[in-house]
Amino acid sequence: xxxxxxxxxxxxxxxxxxxxxxxxxxxxxxxRAGDPATARExxxxxxxxxxxxxxxxxxxxxxxxxxxxxxLAEALRAAQRDLRGPRLRELSAQRRAVVAALVAExxxxxxxxxxxxxxxxxxxxxxxxxxxxxxSDTAVAEQVRTGRLLRAASYAGFGEVPRPQLRLxxxxxxxxxxxxxxxxxxxxxxxxxxxxxxxxxxxxxRAARAxxxxxxxxxxRELAKARTDQGRAEAELAGAADAEHDGAEELADIExxxxxxxxxxxxxxxxxxxxxxxxxxxxxxxxxxxxxxxxVEGAIEAIDAEEGTATGSDGGAx
Numbered sequence: 193x194x195x196x197x198x199x200x201x202x203x204x205x206x207x208x209x210x211x212x213x214x215x216x217x218x219x220x221x222x223x224r225a226g227d228p229a230t231a232r233e234x235x236x237x238x239x240x241x242x243x244x245x246x247x248x249x250x251x252x253x254x255x256x257x258x259x260x261x262x263x264l265a266e267a268l269r270a271a272q273r274d275l276r277g278p279r280l281r282e283l284s285a286q287r288r289a290v291v292a293a294l295v296a297e298x299x300x301x302x303x304x305x306x307x308x309x310x311x312x313x314x315x316x317x318x319x320x321x322x323x324x325x326x327x328s329d330t331a332v333a334e335q336v337r338t339g340r341l342l343r344a345a346s347y348a349g350f351g352e353v354p355r356p357q358l359r360l361x362x363x364x365x366x367x368x369x370x371x372x373x374x375x376x377x378x379x380x381x382x383x384x385x386x387x388x389x390x391x392x393x394x395x396x397x398r399a400a401r402a403x404x405x406x407x408x409x410x411x412x413r414e415l416a417k418a419r420t421d422q423g424r425a426e427a428e429l430a431g432a433a434d435a436e437h438d439g440a441e442e443l444a445d446i447e448x449x450x451x452x453x454x455x456x457x458x459x460x461x462x463x464x465x466x467x468x469x470x471x472x473x474x475x476x477x478x479x480x481x482x483x484x485x486x487x488v489e490g491a492i493e494a495i496d497a498e499e500g501t502a503t504g505s506d507g508g509a510x
Contacts, residue, residue: 204245240342241342247319268328323336
């Protein structure tokens with residue numbers, strides 16, 4: 193019994209460093225559930241390389257982009273089969289732009305993935321090679337589409353359509369020489385045909401050169417815009433980094449102030465405890481003094497009373 197599809201999806205979305213731990217946990221869970229067959233199937237799943245993981249992430253998170261890649265590959269194969277030079281060049285330029293956009297999307301997905309490698313260590317060249325291989329090899333394209341690629345694939349290249357085949361794209365068919373029966377007429381007809389072919393070839397070459405110039409200018413405009421956007425994004429990144437640094441410094445200042453306040457609070461609490469003890473000691477001293485005062489006052493009153501009694505007795509005797 194194959195492992196659950198959602199489990200396989202989750203496994204191949206995990207960064208490679210977490211793959212083995214997640215797989216082993218799933219194997220243990222299947223065994224606890226009394227399903228050893230599924231546990232064995234899960235255990236057979238193999239960890240992908242980082243480049244393959246990035247391609248799998250693209251296939252799982254953005255399947256519509258991978259589907260567009262497959263359509264572009266079919267269009268390229270059709271153009272090669274039909275020997276359509278201009279169309280093939282147009283699609284080749286589109287291929288480069290699409291692959292570049294997909295690599296940028298892979299970089300964004302990797303940045304959002306928790307626990308993935310840092311952006312500076314992403315094997316984007318291997319990702320690009322794999323996507324180009326998917327455009328030329330239907331087997332690779334199918335592996336990419338499933339989101340279970342184990343390693344990066346290589347790209348053999350589409351190349352330019354050979355020049356003799358470009359001449360066939362013009363739709364020119366070499367006319368048969370007029371059957372005049374005269375060698376001179378046949379020679380002139382051959383010369384005319386040769387000259388016509390040469391003109392057609394030059395026209396085709398000029399058209400191809402003009403198309404390349406047009407494409408280059410369009411790409412230069414796109415490059416200038418991309419560089420402008422990159423500069424703006426880098427400026428925003430620098431501003432955000434500065435703001436983050438300022439926030440961290442402000443938080444550190446607050447934490448230092450809180451630590452100082454905590455220290456002063458502890459000292460104040462200790463001082464308050466000491467003063468409470470002193471107050472209580474003073475209260476006991478006052479109580480003892482008051483008691484002693486009362487005792488002394490009582491003794492004095494007793495002596496005064498005895499003195500008064502003795503004085504009265506002496507007066508009566510006289």
